[in-house]
Amino acid sequence: MTRKLGVFCLMLLCCLTVSATFMNLRYEKTNFRYGPEVTFPLKFTWNGLGLPVEILKEQGSWVYVQDSEGDYGWIQRRMLTKKEWCL
Secondary structure (H helix, E strand, O other): OHHHHHHHHHHHHHHHOOEEEEEOOOOEEEEEEEEOOOOOOOOEEEEEEEEEEEEEEEEEOEEEEEOOOOOOOEEEEEEEOOOOOOO
């Protein structure tokens, strides 16, 4: 019984620590920046609707995200949506 409880707790812990938050880009054009303010320079601009990104960090109204190709940068939270798009 103790062994089963231990295995269950380990599985639950693994599920909780691996959960990632993914959202999609809301607009056709999104600027990725080097830092969490408009005063930071542009890193690159994504042209396309609905790119899925993983949220790595949050700071105020800004989020640090990474796309499926490994590119990352800061964008404003309002640029994201939970709506799923067909690419």
